[in-house]
Structures are given as structure tokens and as C-alpha cells.
Amino acid sequence: MNWKNTFAPLRVKPTDALPDLMLTHLDNWGAITAVGADKKSYLQGQVTCDVVSLQSQQSTFGAHCDAKGKVWSVFRLFHHHDGYAMFQPVSAIEAELRELKKYAIFSKIELTHSQDVALGVMGNGADAYINSLSNSEGDVRAIEGGTAVRISAQRWLLLLNEDHAAQLVSQSEAVKADATLWTRFDIEEAIPVIERSEQSEHIPQAVNVQALGGISFSKGCYTGQETVARAKYRGINxxxxxxxxxxxxxxxxxxxxxxxxxxxxxxxxxxxxxxxxxxxxxxxxxxxxxxxxxxxxxxxxxxxxxxxxxxxxxxxxxxxxxx
Missing domain, CATH: 2.40.30.160 (Elongation Factor Tu (Ef-tu); domain 3)
Structure with a gap:
């Protein structure tokens, strides 16, 4: 059986207890990866979050805006292999990658739509499961085949090459639920989900990026900064x-x-x-x-x-x- 066909809906009521360990294939999610000598400085001048201060064991929310401060993408940024990954809905990646690349020709950076597979680990047993895959600590950990990223108290993201993802799914005894359960957690945790239909519609504060720590008001200039700053200091949002x-x-x-x-x-x-x-x-x-x-x-x-x-x-x- 194809490992991608092993996930099924988990129909529950709001008050039902969830299984201690659940695994899902996040087929509607993906990542843009950034590698190259200028990856840090280039992204620092493009996005709302502070890329320079991001440590290897940390992740951060961020947004990439157009010149008017409207959001192309809201993403989770973290170190991945020898560069960065910007985790976001797949439907947003085509336009986001096009806009993000606009000035990349002048820098030593390669921006690509990653072919890695996104898996979600959920439940009270999520931490113990991640610990079984990694001997390191922190909210971002290098694991065999990719990276593990803590999303919240009972949720981790795995970004892996397909061979390791297939192996992990086939060997796991976790309840294999479809990706709608991940969406439930995103909603309950009020994490913005910017699909293609939402692009260039909202400024970052209209989708709560500032409340999630995804805007630095002390870093240097970036695209759309004037609008984002006015929303904070002049109350225009x-x-x-x-x-x-x-x-x-x-x-x-x-x-x-x-x-x-x-x-x-x-x-x-x-x-x-x-x-x-x-x-x-x-x-x-x-x-x-x-x-x-x-x-x-x-x-x-x-x-x-x-x-x-x-x-x-x-x-x-x-x-x-x-x-």
C-alpha cells in the first residue's frame, strides 16, 4: 500500500479525548527553501521577522509583503539542512516564490519550492516520539532525513525527504489521521492560514502576525515596512x-x-x-x-x-x- 493512502478522517466531537499520538501527511503544506552565502541578509530585507537573530534551535512566524504592505505569505521560518525553510500552504507558494525571487539575481541565494514531505505529529505523546527520533534539544532539531520543528505544546512538524517520510510512516504505530485534524489545531491556536485566495488581501496585523511574534519593529528596512509601522504607531489597522x-x-x-x-x-x-x-x-x-x-x-x-x-x-x- 502507498504510504500516502494510510491516513483517514478522525471524526470526533469537540469534547472527545484525542489519541495520545497521531500522525498526518500535510499534503496541502510545503516549504520554500533558501540557501547560499547571502540567504540571511537577503531574507532579512524581505520579510517582517528578524532573520539575523534566529538561532538554530528556534523557529519564528513571519510575513512577506508587497510594497503596499499586503501579505503574500505568512510562514514559519526555521533552519533546515544548510539553509532556511519557510513553511506555508502549498497553494501560496507559486506567487510567493515569484515575488520573493524578484531581487534575488543581485544576491548569492537560491530560492526553491522544496520537494520535502511535511508530516505532522500530534498528541500528548508527541514530545516523547520526537525524542525517540533525536538526541538533541530545542524547538528545532535536525533528524535523520530532515528537520523536526515544535509548533505548540502537543504538535510537531517534520520536514523530510520522501524516503525517510515513507519509512517513518510505515514504522509508526501512531493513529494516522488526515490533515483536517492539523487544521483544527491551527484554528484553535489561531494560526493564520494564508492560501492563494488570501494573498495580497491583508496587512500582517490584520491576520495577527504581530501577536505571534512575527514582526520585528526594530530591524532594518523590508518590503512593506512603512505600512506595517503605520499600523502599529498610528493605529491604522x-x-x-x-x-x-x-x-x-x-x-x-x-x-x-x-x-x-x-x-x-x-x-x-x-x-x-x-x-x-x-x-x-x-x-x-x-x-x-x-x-x-x-x-x-x-x-x-x-x-x-x-x-x-x-x-x-x-x-x-x-x-x-x-x-
Whole structure:
């Protein structure tokens, strides 16, 4: 059996306990790799995070913007082999790589769409499993075939060549769940997921990059910096990304955008679309959406295609301050 066909949906309710160790193939995720003598200085002048200060055992969020400060990509940056990897949704990579390469001809750097395989390790047993693959410590570890990166308390990313990924999956006794479970964790942890449809739509603060430590306000210039700085110091940003939860009549499709509306008195107005969503087995669902950051507490939302549903905004797991 092809190892890529061993992952199945794990249908659970919000309150169900999850298995201690789960493994998934993140087939909708990938990475851009950067190698070469100028990799550090080039990326430092392109992205919002501080590449120069990033230690080998650390990862950081970051964003790459256009000249107007709109986001091409939100990524997790870490050391990988002899360079850097920028982990992000596959659908964003084509445009992001094109934009990131614009000035690379003047520097000693090679930027490529990595062919490495992304696997996700989840559950209470994730740390112990990673320790079995590596004798080192830290949130980023070199392992056989690639790199292991801590995402959160119960989640690790593995970026591996395909041979080692196949071997690891075939030998693992973990529950093999499909990648929708990874999306659930991203939503619950309020991690922005910038797919192709979201590119060049938001400034970094509108998708909470500052709250995740992905913007350095003390580093040198980078593309879009003026807009990002004005959003902090002049308060021009009026939007933020929120977790929303509600009911559904049927599981939400990933093949089309899920539009939402918000209540305004007795009426409903467009609220945008879910940038990510996950449906539980009890016909409830969660999602991420960018909304005005001054909405009244208790504002109701609904799915445009399912107008009898009701959704609410939930508390974020972090502060939106960037201090």
C-alpha cells in the first residue's frame, strides 16, 4: 500500500479525548527553501521577522509583503539542512516564490519550492516520539532525513525527504489521521492560514502576525515596512483574525469559499469568508475569519449558504498587542 493512502478522517466531537499520538501527511503544506552565502541578509530585507537573530534551535512566524504592505505569505521560518525553510500552504507558494525571487539575481541565494514531505505529529505523546527520533534539544532539531520543528505544546512538524517520510510512516504505530485534524489545531491556536485566495488581501496585523511574534519593529528596512509601522504607531489597522464557532447543516466543503454574514440590528451584512474551517462529528464547526476589530461583544454570525446557522466569536489564545 502507498504510504500516502494510510491516513483517514478522525471524526470526533469537540469534547472527545484525542489519541495520545497521531500522525498526518500535510499534503496541502510545503516549504520554500533558501540557501547560499547571502540567504540571511537577503531574507532579512524581505520579510517582517528578524532573520539575523534566529538561532538554530528556534523557529519564528513571519510575513512577506508587497510594497503596499499586503501579505503574500505568512510562514514559519526555521533552519533546515544548510539553509532556511519557510513553511506555508502549498497553494501560496507559486506567487510567493515569484515575488520573493524578484531581487534575488543581485544576491548569492537560491530560492526553491522544496520537494520535502511535511508530516505532522500530534498528541500528548508527541514530545516523547520526537525524542525517540533525536538526541538533541530545542524547538528545532535536525533528524535523520530532515528537520523536526515544535509548533505548540502537543504538535510537531517534520520536514523530510520522501524516503525517510515513507519509512517513518510505515514504522509508526501512531493513529494516522488526515490533515483536517492539523487544521483544527491551527484554528484553535489561531494560526493564520494564508492560501492563494488570501494573498495580497491583508496587512500582517490584520491576520495577527504581530501577536505571534512575527514582526520585528526594530530591524532594518523590508518590503512593506512603512505600512506595517503605520499600523502599529498610528493605529491604522482596523481588522483582526478571530476564531468563530457555530453549527452547520452539513459538513463544510473545502472546495469553495465559505461566506459569512454578521448581524447588524435586524439585518445581516457580509462579513467575509472563513480562511480555514473544521467540522466536528456533532454538526458543529470552528473557523478563522478576518473581521473588524471593533465589533460589539456577542455579535452573531451565520453562514451565507446556511442562513439558519448561528456562530459566535470565541476568545483568542493570545493577546493582540504587539509589545
Amino acid at each position: 482596523k481588522r483582526a483574525m478571530y476564531i468563530v464557532r457555530g453549527d452547520v447543516n452539513e459538513p463544510l466543503s473545502t472546495d469553495e469559499a465559505q461566506q459569512m454574514e454578521r448581524s447588524v440590528g435586524d439585518n445581516w451584512r457580509s462579513a467575509g469568508h472563513l480562511m480555514a474551517h473544521y467540522t466536528f462529528s456533532d454538526n458543529s464547526a470552528i473557523g478563522l475569519i478576518v473581521l473588524p476589530n471593533n465589533l460589539e461583544a456577542g455579535t452573531e454570525l451565520r453562514l451565507t449558504a446556511q442562513p439558519n446557522t448561528r456562530w459566535v466569536i470565541e476568545a483568542l489564545p493570545y493577546s493582540l498587542d504587539d509589545e
